[in-house]
Amino acid sequence: MKKVLIGMDYNPSSEQVARKGYELAKKLGAEVCLIHVLADVSYYGVNYPTFMGYEGYNEMQVDLNVISELREVAKDFIKTAARHLNDDSVITHMAEGPTSTAILDYAKKWNADMIVMGTHSHSVLEKVLMGTTASRVLEKTEIPVYMVPIKKD
Numbered sequence: 109m110k111k112v113l114i115g116m117d118y119n120p121s122s123e124q125v126a127r128k129g130y131e132l133a134k135k136l137g138a139e140v141c142l143i144h145v146l147a148d149v150s151y152y153g154v155n156y157p158t159f160m161g162y163e164g165y166n167e168m169q170v171d172l173n174v175i176s177e178l179r180e181v182a183k184d185f186i187k188t189a190a191r192h193l194n195d196d197s198v199i200t201h202m203a204e205g206p207t208s209t210a211i212l213d214y215a216k217k218w219n220a221d222m223i224v225m226g227t228h229s230h231s232v233l234e235k236v237l238m239g240t241t242a243s244r245v246l247e248k249t250e251i252p253v254y255m256v257p258i259k260k261d
Contacts, residue, residue: 109136110137110138110139111138112132112140112220112222112224113211115143115225116185116186117226118185123189124226124256126160130198138221140197141198142199142201143201143202143203144185144200144202144203145207146182160188161192183202207241207244208241221251222252224253225245226242227240227242242255
């Protein structure tokens, strides 16, 4: 394992996913890339508390009609998250499109050996109606996926 791609969504649980993925990558001696996919703009309207050192979404109102501004905010989020790991070798990638497709496409382009993702506790109805990003990635991946379980407290 030489390259580990860690999926980060805009949710405080991503800090746990990033840390677990980063720890695994370091034990394997692998390069790390954090990926964030700009897919559903509704996530960016949620007012979460500060996590991984990033306060940007709390202190400003993002104009969801201005996609270029949203891209810059998303890039700032993923770069700030990477800096929070205190390792200058961690790289980042911001993609756009359907989340699972974007993750799989970049994993292939970057030649990732493993994908790390969190699994959120979605309701049964949500899973039936739209599935989950994790299950879509697992369905179509050609490389190992390390799942970090995230439970709501």
